[in-house]
Amino acid sequence: MPHELSGYLADFVQHLESEKRHSPRTSENYQRDLLRLASWLVEHDCTEWRAVSGHDLRRYVASLSRQGLSGRSIARHLSATRRFYQYLLRERLATDNPALDIRAPKSSKRLPRVADVDQLNSLLDALPDDPLEVRDRCMFELMYSSGLRLAELASLDVDSVDCKGGEARVVGKGSKTRILPVGRKALEAIGQWMPVRAGLAPEAETALFVSRRGDRLSHRSIQARLSRWGVAKGADQKLYPHMLRHSFASHMLESSGDLRAVQELLGHADISTTxxxxxxxxxxxxxxxxxxxxxxxxxxxxxxxxxxxxxxxxx
CATH class of the missing domain: 1.10.287 (Helix Hairpins)
Known part of the structure; x- marks a missing residue:
């Protein structure tokens, strides 16, 4: 590879690590994507970064698309290229940024997976086999009852849930607080979990869901326990926390048809997300x-x- 291509690229990676304080992994990602572009340029007889045109980059994007890269992956490549040319312009090693007006092809939007209503009812009605499964069922009931994100569930404190009022105070993305209704089944599950929790958590612990050691349950542990619950109770697909949230949203929309209400319940800032x-x-x-x-x-x-x-x- 010509030195002007590889040498300037090496200088850029050094700039990311020393001046921008990017992590080694982030710098490696930039380097990998830009090396791929540099190799393509060499194959097409272009040996200078300043000689690359918008037309060249459009051909490059088309080649990535033919190789099966998703729109999101191509967008990442273009982002790295734009950032690199910003550096070259600053160093007066290029006269323009040919990637500025290039856009990646749109990826088809993948629909979230949801669980069938009857299957979820069966899984949530399954009897717990030990005290920790009492906690697990309570977590999953609450997640499906109120459409909680994993982080929202994990951050709940004991005083976040008003069992008499049938509602929960949840802190979502952007530290925005919303009040959500909690269903009858979830309230019953909380009532069954609290005596078990009292035997695990020290008095100073505020978390609603705690581990065997009595400290706040981690995100990873919640994911693992939901997957375990699905296997133990006979689910026909792998369960993960966001599936319960997706299922809540889909089932609510099927029954009510009220998109705006579902948006509020999910805590989406933009209705297009819903x-x-x-x-x-x-x-x-x-x-x-x-x-x-x-x-x-x-x-x-x-x-x-x-x-x-x-x-x-x-x-």
């Missing part, structure tokens, strides 16, 4: 339509395709 659940709701409506409308039903085994399967494959 709108992903309208796609999930449409899948539910589409299944109902396919199974119910007399002009939509196709009988399998009589030369017809299963329209429900066909629709799900296209969503």
């Amino acid at each position: 709108q992903v659940y309208t796609h999930l709701d449409f899948q539910h409506l589409a299944r109902v339509y396919d199974q119910s409308h007399p002009r939509a039903r196709r009988r399998s085994g009589h030369g017809y395709d299963d329209q429900n399967s066909e629709r799900e494959g296209n969503v």
